[in-house]
Amino acid sequence: xxxxxxxxxxxxxxxxxxxxxxxxxxxxxxxxxxxxxxxxxxxxxxxxxxxxxxxxxxxxxxxxxxxxxxxxxxxxxxxxxxxxxxxxxxxxxxxxxxxxxxxxxxxxxxxxxxxxxxxxxxxxxxxxxxxxxxxxxxxxxxxxxxxxxxxxxxxxxxxxxxxxxxxxxxxxxxxxxxxxxxxxxxxxxxxxxxxxxxxxxxxxxxxxxxxxxxxxxxxxxxxxxxxxxxxxxxxxxxxxxxxxxxxxxxxxxxxxxxxxxxxxxxxxxxxxxxxxxxxxxxxxxxxxxxxxxxxxxxxxxxxxxxxxxxxxxxxxxxxxxxxxxxxxxxxxxxxxxxxxxxxxxxxxxxxxxxxxxxxxxxxxxxxxxxxxxxxxxxxxxxxxxxxxxxxxxxxxxxxxxxxxxxxxxxxxxxxxxxxxxxxxxxxxxxxxxxxxxxxxxxxxxxxxxxxxxxxxxxxxxxxxxxxxxxxxxxxxxxxxxxxxxxxxxxxxxxxxxxxxxxxxxxxxxxxxxxxxxxxxxxxxxxx
Numbered sequence: 001x002x003x004x005x006x007x008x009x010x011x012x013x014x015x016x017x018x019x020x021x022x023x024x025x026x027x028x029x030x031x032x033x034x035x036x037x038x039x040x041x042x043x044x045x046x047x048x049x050x051x052x053x054x055x056x057x058x059x060x061x062x063x064x065x066x067x068x069x070x071x072x073x074x075x076x077x078x079x080x081x082x083x084x085x086x087x088x089x090x091x092x093x094x095x096x097x098x099x100x101x102x103x104x105x106x107x108x109x110x111x112x113x114x115x116x117x118x119x120x121x122x123x124x125x126x127x128x129x130x131x132x133x134x135x136x137x138x139x140x141x142x143x144x145x146x147x148x149x150x151x152x153x154x155x156x157x158x159x160x161x162x163x164x165x166x167x168x169x170x171x172x173x174x175x176x177x178x179x180x181x182x183x184x185x186x187x188x189x190x191x192x193x194x195x196x197x198x199x200x201x202x203x204x205x206x207x208x209x210x211x212x213x214x215x216x217x218x219x220x221x222x223x224x225x226x227x228x229x230x231x232x233x234x235x236x237x238x239x240x241x242x243x244x245x246x247x248x249x250x251x252x253x254x255x256x257x258x259x260x261x262x263x264x265x266x267x268x269x270x271x272x273x274x275x276x277x278x279x280x281x282x283x284x285x286x287x288x289x290x291x292x293x294x295x296x297x298x299x300x301x302x303x304x305x306x307x308x309x310x311x312x313x314x315x316x317x318x319x320x321x322x323x324x325x326x327x328x329x330x331x332x333x334x335x336x337x338x339x340x341x342x343x344x345x346x347x348x349x350x351x352x353x354x355x356x357x358x359x360x361x362x363x364x365x366x367x368x369x370x371x372x373x374x375x376x377x378x379x380x381x382x383x384x385x386x387x388x389x390x391x392x393x394x395x396x397x398x399x400x401x402x403x404x405x406x407x408x409x410x411x412x413x414x415x416x417x418x419x420x421x422x423x424x425x426x427x428x429x430x431x432x433x434x435x436x437x438x439x440x441x442x443x444x445x446x447x448x449x450x451x452x453x454x455x456x457x458x459x460x461x462x463x464x465x466x467x468x469x470x471x472x473x474x475x476x477x478x479x480x481x482x483x484x485x486x487x488x489x490x491x492x493x494x495x496x497x498x499x500x501x502x503x504x505x506x507x508x509x510x511x512x513x514x515x516x517x518x519x520x521x522x523x524x525x526x527x
Contacts, residue, residue: 024054029101029131037062040126049101049131051093067092088134100134168347175340176208179316185332187316188323191252191294193266194304194312194344195259202266202312204255210320211247255293255315257286265290266301270310275302275334277325290315300325302337306345314340384443391436391443398436402429406468423472430469441497450489455527456481456520458492462499463518466507474513475506483520483527 023030023041029049032041042050042057050057050065067090087105090098107124172192179190189209196203257266264286269276278287280297291297299317303310314337318325405426412419460481470477499518506516520527 029133031057031129031131033062033127033129035125046131049099049133050091051095065091067098091131102132102134102137104130104132106130168344168351171340171343171347172206173208175314175344176206178336179314180209185316185329185336187300187329188318188320189248189294189316191248191255191315192312193252193255193257193315195270195310200259202255202257202259202270204252205312207248207252209248251293255290261286266313266315269301269313270303270305273303273305273310275300275330275337277330294319298325300330300333302333304337304341304344306341308345311341311344311348388440388443391439395433395436395440398429398432402426402433405429409472410468426472450491452487452489453492453495454485454487455483456486458495459499459518459520462496463503466500466503470507470516473507473511475510476515478515478517480517480519483522486522486527488527 020041023032024043026043027045028043029045030043031039031046034040039057039060039062042054044054047054047057088100088102091101092098106128108126108128109124110126176190176192179185179187187209189207191204191207193202193204195201257264259267261267262271263284265276265278265284266286268284277300278284278290278298290299294315294317296317296319299315302314302316304312304314314333316325316333405422409419409422409426412422460479463477463479467477503516503518510516
């Protein structure tokens with residue numbers, strides 16, 4: 001039994017030693033105070049806050065450190081110390097500086113001697129003090145307030161980028177305005193580079209900011225007259241201010257990096273998807289080139305990435321004011337870049353969709369026009385077929401009427417008064433035959449039928465058809481057919497049409513009478 005007691009006491013001692021070591025190494029400012037008001041144990045954080053070492057603090061009275069003296073001494077005897085009590089005091093450092101602190105007091109009872117009493121919980125003999133530097137807490141509160149303000153700005157940014165119906169160019173301008181505006185992220189200059197998939201490179205697109213201190217003073221003076229609301233500023237940027245961005249836009253046009261250079265600073269940031277601050281000692285590939293472009297050793301790079309991939313980067317610096325780029329600046333630059341990337345990608349997709357809708361509308365209109373044209377063609381086709389039928393039916397009686405009229409004309413004497421009427425009937429019938437012939441030629445598709453034809457026979461038959469008309473106009477027809485029995489593979493209808501046109505022209509050229517010679521002859525390779 002005695003052995004078990006020793007093992008148990010040894011375990012307890014090891015546990016106490018472990019707890020004591022952890023307490024002393026803690027970064028939080030903690031003190032254990034005994035019943036006399038002296039420091040029994042001090043943590044590393046407490047030693048740093050009070051301006052000494054842990055060894056120097058142990059055994060010292062709280063009166064030496066707290067102001068006013070006696071505020072924390074024997075407070076448990078005055079019944080002022082309650083469990084987890086909070087109070088605000090001041091700590092005096094060795095140099096005499098007073099630091100405001102918040103103190104949390106927790107009394108407890110402890111067994112100090114081996115085998116002694118466990119302690120009376122109703123009468124605690126020690127107290128745990130947890131100290132918090134109020135200055136640091138104020139700084140944290142200020143950071144939280146800045147974060148809340150920035151979150152409000154991000155809401156305005158989202159409303160401007162997603163809800164203001166801006167074009168892609170306007171969105172790019174709005175992004176850079178927010179980067180440099182006093183109501184925004186407050187960088188002096190901002191440069192936007194976008195991925196060009198066709199050229200497989202990261203290429204500078206647009207920039208905003210002054211080129212020197214004099215220009216910065218003028219720009220910031222002009223901006224003072226701009227709307228104080230970030231949303232209004234982003235959506236109604238004064239066009240006159242763009243003239244002041246000529247210098248930085250000359251710089252951004254030089255900023256080109258092939259995507260194949262994976263180790264390059266700008267390409268690497270896109271791959272890592274995380275904002276990067278470049279200081280004077282940063283030595284990543286491509287850093288010196290960017291410094292040369294900007295003329296500034298310190299800058300920040302934020303990736304513009306979406307689920308679909310990387311679309312570019314934003315490079316920002318404080319080349320004019322020389323202000324440090326803080327961790328808080330990087331934090332909001334990252335959030336801002338993420339929202340900007342989504343807005344840029346959405347605008348691009350909207351533009352593509354808008355173009356596709358426009359193409360679809362054009363295709364629909366063309367289909368509608370084609371359908372109307374097809375319907376007109378169908379109507380014309382029906383009209384053509386009907387006209388062909390009517391023309392064909394009219395041609396047969398006209399041929400008979402013309403034949404009888406020409407026969408009647410030949411059998412009438414020159415002095416017969418009816419000869420004039422017969423001549424009119426014959427001429428008008430011929431004119432109608434010509435009209436019907438032309439109409440049928442226009443309506444009916446020509447069949448490209450070729451066959452062997454005796455040339456002299458075809459020419460003679462064609463000329464004989466005009467024999468009567470020639471005699472009526474005192475035109476003598478002479479035939480000189482020398483092709484003999486030669487046959488050629490031709491389209492008979494087309495050749496006859498050519499011959500008829502020549503004969504009609506010859507008749508019209510000799511209204512007072514004359515002579516027409518129709519001749520054929522053999523030539524090399526043809527007739």
